[in-house]
Amino acid sequence: MKRYFIHVGDVQQGPFDLEDLKLKNISKSTPIWYEGLEVWTTAEKIEELQSIFAIVPPPFVAATSPAISVNKHSE
Numbered sequence: 001m002k003r004y005f006i007h008v009g010d011v012q013q014g015p016f017d018l019e020d021l022k023l024k025n026i027s028k029s030t031p032i033w034y035e036g037l038e039v040w041t042t043a044e045k046i047e048e049l050q051s052i053f054a055i056v057p058p059p060f061v062a063a064t065s066p067a068i069s070v071n072k073h074s075e
Helices: 019-022 048-056
Strands: 003-008 011-016 032-033
Touching: 003 019, 019 032, 019 048
Parallel strands: none
Antiparallel strands: 003 011, 003 032
């Protein structure tokens, strides 16, 4: 079983298995390394991690209601 290390800010964390990584809320750009890689890479380049990103929705942006214009006619 692969054991992954991630880099968050200035801190290296790990080792983690795949299930642990799912709980870490990593992003596609999270630096990651496991035994067998020569250099650190980003999580999006690791095939077995693609399922983690497939279920993450886009960032939430609050929708604003358009202003409603009320025309009053004098009769």
